[in-house]
Amino acid sequence: MKKKRLSHNYFISTFPIWLLLLLCLYCVLACEFGAFRFGLFSVSMEQETVNKINNILKALSSSYIAGVIFFFLSDTIPYYRRKRIATKHVENSLHLMINAIDDFSYLVNGKIWGEGTDAKLIYEDITGGEYTDDLPPYKIPINLRTIFGRLFLSLNTNLNFIISQELYLNNEFISNMESIVSQDNYLRISQISNNQTQDNFVNVDILTSIFDYVKSIKVQTLKYI
Numbered sequence: 331m332k333k334k335r336l337s338h339n340y341f342i343s344t345f346p347i348w349l350l351l352l353l354c355l356y357c358v359l360a361c362e363f364g365a366f367r368f369g370l371f372s373v374s375m376e377q378e379t380v381n382k383i384n385n386i387l388k389a390l391s392s393s394y395i396a397g398v399i400f401f402f403l404s405d406t407i408p409y410y411r412r413k414r415i416a417t418k419h420v421e422n423s424l425h426l427m428i429n430a431i432d433d434f435s436y437l438v439n440g441k442i443w444g445e446g447t448d449a450k451l452i453y454e455d456i457t458g459g460e461y462t463d464d465l466p467p468y469k470i471p472i473n474l475r476t477i478f479g480r481l482f483l484s485l486n487t488n489l490n491f492i493i494s495q496e497l498y499l500n501n502e503f504i505s506n507m508e509s510i511v512s513q514d515n516y517l518r519i520s521q522i523s524n525n526q527t528q529d530n531f532v533n534v535d536i537l538t539s540i541f542d543y544v545k546s547i548k549v550q551t552l553k554y555i
Contacts (some may be wrong), residue, residue, distance in 0.1 A: 340409055351398045354391035361388040413498040420495055423488035424555050430484035431548045437477045438541075445549050449541035453534060461538075467531035470522055475530060479523035485516070485547070506550060515543035 341348065361384040435443040439455035450461040457468070470478075489511055496504045510516065518540055522532065532540075 340406070340413075344406075347398060347401065351395065354394045354398075357387045357391040358395070361385075361391075409498075416495045416498040420492050420499065421555065423492050424551050426484060427488050427551050428548060428555070430481055430488075431544055431551075434477055434481040434544065438474070443541075443545050443548065445545060447541075447545055449538035449545070452541050453538055461534070465534040467533050468537055470525075470530040470532055475523060475525065478519055481544070482519045482523045485510075486520075503554060510547055510550070513543065515540050519544075 432442050435441060435447075439452050441447070441452075441455070443452070453461050453468075456474075489507055492499075492507050493504060493511070518532075518536065522530065522540075
């Protein structure tokens with residue numbers, strides 16, 4: 331995937347840990363070296379009391395710093411290892427989706443669809459007739475139903491996997507992938523591919539809407555490859 335699409339959610343969600351780490355580092359340095367001390371944090375007490383407070387702050391800060399180092403080794407590094415693997419598999423899923431859409435379009439009308447492909451012309455290629463506004467419902471032949479089934483299987487498998495990796499991915503990217511699944515045409519593709527009856531009819535405007543939807547998935551997916 332494109333580098334700019336990588337997520338920084340981990341450090342955003344753990345921001346308080348790193349902020350407190352900086353504060354603890356300052357406390358240790360301020361307790362050890364007077365040059366690092368800010369007058370804002372000075373207290374008017376006896377030197378012995380101030381030294382005891384400094385010792386307590388230094389001990390607590392040192393313990394926290396040690397805890398963050400352990401956290402970094404046991405959680406942060408493994409997280410980015412898992413993220414690198416997840417990103418690689420997600421990129422592969424995106425390519426599989428594009429390939430499935432190209433295979434689908436080629437099997438439907440012998441062409442690879444692009445953003446400018448007219449869905450009405452696709453219908454005309456399939457039926458050999460002219461597209462008009464008052465066409466009767468189109469009966470989905472068995473071979474086209476099978477083609478729809480292959481497309482849905484690929485989209486469903488890959489989109490579900492991508493969404494399951496949301497911990498390692500950009501929120502905007504996940505939202506775009508979820509929007510693909512939530513649209514009515516996603517369910518319609520599933521219904522067409524699973525309809526085993528002989529009267530598998532679809533309104534022509536819905537069919538062309540599905541073709542436009544499939545094109546939009548390809549356009550949206552290509553943004554992340």
